[in-house]
Amino acid sequence: MSSLRSEERTRAENLVSGLSARLNAHTLWDALMIIVPWLLAFLGTIFLLVRSSWLSPTAALVAAATALGLVALAIAFYYRSRKAELAESAGMLDRRAAGAREHFLTLTTIDRKNCPQTLLSRLQRDTERLSSQIELKRDFPYTIKNTTYGSAAAALAVVWLLYFLLPPAGALTAPSPARLRELAEQMAQAPELKALAEQLNSLAAKLENTALPEKERLSALQQAAQKVADQQKAQNEQQERDLLSRAAGELKQTEQQLSAGGQEQQNSQSQGGGNLQSNLPEEGKGGANQSQGSGGDGQTKMSAQTNKDMPQGKPSQQNPNEPGQGSAKDQTAQRQGPDKGDQPDPNRAEKNSDKEKTDPSRAGPREGSGKSQGADEPPQMTPPQERFYRAGEGKEELKGARYVTVQLPEEIVADAKGESKSTRAGTGGRARTQVPVSNVPLPPHVPNAPAEKQQLPVEYRGIIR
Amino acid sequence: MEPEQFQEIFGRLESEIRKVIVGHDEVIRKVLIAFFAGGHILLEGVPGLGKTLLVKSLSHALGMSFKRIQFTPDLMPSDIVGTEVLTETNGRREFQFKPGPIFAHVVLADEINRATPKTQSAVLEAMEEKQVTVFGESHMLDSPFMVLATQNPIELEGTYPLPEAQLDRFFFKLLVLPPSPDQLRDILKRTTGAEPTECLRVLPDDGGKLVNEMNRLLRQVMIAPPIEDYVVRLVHATQTSGEPGGAGNGSVRQFIRYGASPRGAQAVILGAKGNALVEGRVHVSYEDIEKVIVAALRHRIILNFQAEAENVTADQIIAEIMKQVRRN
Numbered sequence: 001m002s003s004l005r006s007e008e009r010t011r012a013e014n015l016v017s018g019l020s021a022r023l024n025a026h027t028l029w030d031a032l033m034i035i036v037p038w039l040l041a042f043l044g045t046i047f048l049l050v051r052s053s054w055l056s057p058t059a060a061l062v063a064a065a066t067a068l069g070l071v072a073l074a075i076a077f078y079y080r081s082r083k084a085e086l087a088e089s090a091g092m093l094d095r096r097a098a099g100a101r102e103h104f105l106t107l108t109t110i111d112r113k114n115c116p117q118t119l120l121s122r123l124q125r126d127t128e129r130l131s132s133q134i135e136l137k138r139d140f141p142y143t144i145k146n147t148t149y150g151s152a153a154a155a156l157a158v159v160w161l162l163y164f165l166l167p168p169a170g171a172l173t174a175p176s177p178a179r180l181r182e183l184a185e186q187m188a189q190a191p192e193l194k195a196l197a198e199q200l201n202s203l204a205a206k207l208e209n210t211a212l213p214e215k216e217r218l219s220a221l222q223q224a225a226q227k228v229a230d231q232q233k234a235q236n237e238q239q240e241r242d243l244l245s246r247a248a249g250e251l252k253q254t255e256q257q258l259s260a261g262g263q264e265q266q267n268s269q270s271q272g273g274g275n276l277q278s279n280l281p282e283e284g285k286g287g288a289n290q291s292q293g294s295g296g297d298g299q300t301k302m303s304a305q306t307n308k309d310m311p312q313g314k315p316s317q318q319n320p321n322e323p324g325q326g327s328a329k330d331q332t333a334q335r336q337g338p339d340k341g342d343q344p345d346p347n348r349a350e351k352n353s354d355k356e357k358t359d360p361s362r363a364g365p366r367e368g369s370g371k372s373q374g375a376d377e378p379p380q381m382t383p384p385q386e387r388f389y390r391a392g393e394g395k396e397e398l399k400g401a402r403y404v405t406v407q408l409p410e411e412i413v414a415d416a417k418g419e420s421k422s423t424r425a426g427t428g429g430r431a432r433t434q435v436p437v438s439n440v441p442l443p444p445h446v447p448n449a450p451a452e453k454q455q456l457p458v459e460y461r462g463i464i465r
Numbered sequence: 466m467e468p469e470q471f472q473e474i475f476g477r478l479e480s481e482i483r484k485v486i487v488g489h490d491e492v493i494r495k496v497l498i499a500f501f502a503g504g505h506i507l508l509e510g511v512p513g514l515g516k517t518l519l520v521k522s523l524s525h526a527l528g529m530s531f532k533r534i535q536f537t538p539d540l541m542p543s544d545i546v547g548t549e550v551l552t553e554t555n556g557r558r559e560f561q562f563k564p565g566p567i568f569a570h571v572v573l574a575d576e577i578n579r580a581t582p583k584t585q586s587a588v589l590e591a592m593e594e595k596q597v598t599v600f601g602e603s604h605m606l607d608s609p610f611m612v613l614a615t616q617n618p619i620e621l622e623g624t625y626p627l628p629e630a631q632l633d634r635f636f637f638k639l640l641v642l643p644p645s646p647d648q649l650r651d652i653l654k655r656t657t658g659a660e661p662t663e664c665l666r667v668l669p670d671d672g673g674k675l676v677n678e679m680n681r682l683l684r685q686v687m688i689a690p691p692i693e694d695y696v697v698r699l700v701h702a703t704q705t706s707g708e709p710g711g712a713g714n715g716s717v718r719q720f721i722r723y724g725a726s727p728r729g730a731q732a733v734i735l736g737a738k739g740n741a742l743v744e745g746r747v748h749v750s751y752e753d754i755e756k757v758i759v760a761a762l763r764h765r766i767i768l769n770f771q772a773e774a775e776n777v778t779a780d781q782i783i784a785e786i787m788k789q790v791r792r793n
Contacts (some may be wrong), residue, residue: 091793102749102751103748105689105691106749108689109690112690119686120687336605
């Protein structure tokens, strides 16, 4: 009887431990199926990188070994965190077996030493009866989780993306000499293009040699391009023509890069790290963009370096938001300057004199005679005090200010009759019109009269009263 | 004793009491579980629901001595535990201990909240130590000993609510609810007929010995450590944050002044063990715990003013805790 009991106990316990082992195996499979696709994706990426010459084989080996180590660690961590406990397995069996109420759990976790044998054997009997309902393979099959599918799909998507994105990226970023050598290698297989291939190789060597002056590299490049163009004209074979056109394109691109690099270098040298602004016109770069007409008060900041329009010869545009610049009215006046009279307005000059005092560099162009200032004519830097008459000289206007007298048609008629309404005031000869004065009599004041609600028009007042 | 024998005796007792008491099946079962676990019961319900009849039927079915104490404000402790009286024997006068009504196997403390705290506390020692001390002399109570106290929840004028210390000594607090229409019809049929039904005695003459054996068996029932841990977490969850290890979350904690004591956890486990035996098992399941936890903890959780203001009961709090605490 006792041997039977121990056998029963072993069978019930085996079921729990068997389930536990099975669940642990499931966990391991889960870990492998979730993590391994990413490892494969990583290795595939490394392979692509090595093939595209972005990664050396040694670095790839190191990366692969590191990835393997990390994956092993990740699997171990996943397995440990999800490893099924005996109590957990027993709980699952309790839920699966009909009529079980923590039978497996109690049998698995109870401290047998402190339990009465009669009760323990009763529990074992009950559990054994329940365990006959359970078959581990049938009741606890391995099912692939959605996470696994998701992980595999995501890893596959990453590999596909890299597979398609890496070659264009490589083509974009690979150094030109390497691409030229690659082309030369392909050309060398055709006997007619062997000489050209050698030239391309030597060109690649020259391009890599940074000690060579830039001009020399550029001329070598142009020579090679010329030869490729000549060969292209003479070539009849489609495949070789393709190769040549690729070589031509490559050479053109390299030439552009080279020239752009040189220009960039020049720019950085000329800028000298600062951002100096000057309104001095540059020769050949939009020098005629400062109109110095009557409204052109020259407050527009015109920087030959910062204005992108200038190298293309476009007229520079004033930025109204920039502090210290002229108002919109001034801009209009500036635009209208060349069309409408070249006379500077002394009033405007007075208004702007304060600004000019603070920024004497801008005062120069206004001193001009109103003509469109030439690009080769530097602005005149006259101190403001010299532009006015001194105290006691009896004059208030600017020195050398000139005015235009405008006569209205009726004034001309009145002049002819000898009864001019306008008077001339001041020494400047400026026309000042007399303001007509109205002498309409006020209505008589009636103290108790009701306040008029609405003022009657003058012509109707007499009629109504 | 074998578990099957326990189950059989328990079943017979249940059926005999049900002959008299209509409905209240859960109350009857829990009263019996508490009896075999060695605990005391606090029955709460409005008058006329059969609380006293239940206790009388229990004592009758058990075949044990039964005493009833009607608690009133002028009841003195000596009226319960007994006193020394001067007697003359053979011309010699001496004090002799006259035992009070507490000296019985089943004691009904009817309307316990009507007596003064001094009298109520006289029952404390009897309940916990199963002995009373009069004039410095201790007197052991009969075994088994069970106090079934009743209290009326509506007539609160002139009552003295039981102090927490005394409440904690009750194994279960059971609510006796009004019967359903069908049950009421059945009650009327049984009680207004020519011959009122009476329950038969189940236990033999040496019933006390049998009850003690049943109590021993009940305590031997196995409980898995994860289930024990579940009880610990449930009881801990009733404790407020101020207490060390308090685990109750904000929604529960805001209504609790004091949580359940370790005696509450003991009551839960013993009650669950009794329930497991009654259901024919020798080990405790999670369901056993959930069946007895409300009765075991509802009087041990002291609610604060906010809970009273919002009409939150201890039962609701326990239900919420059971939702929050997960099984292992």
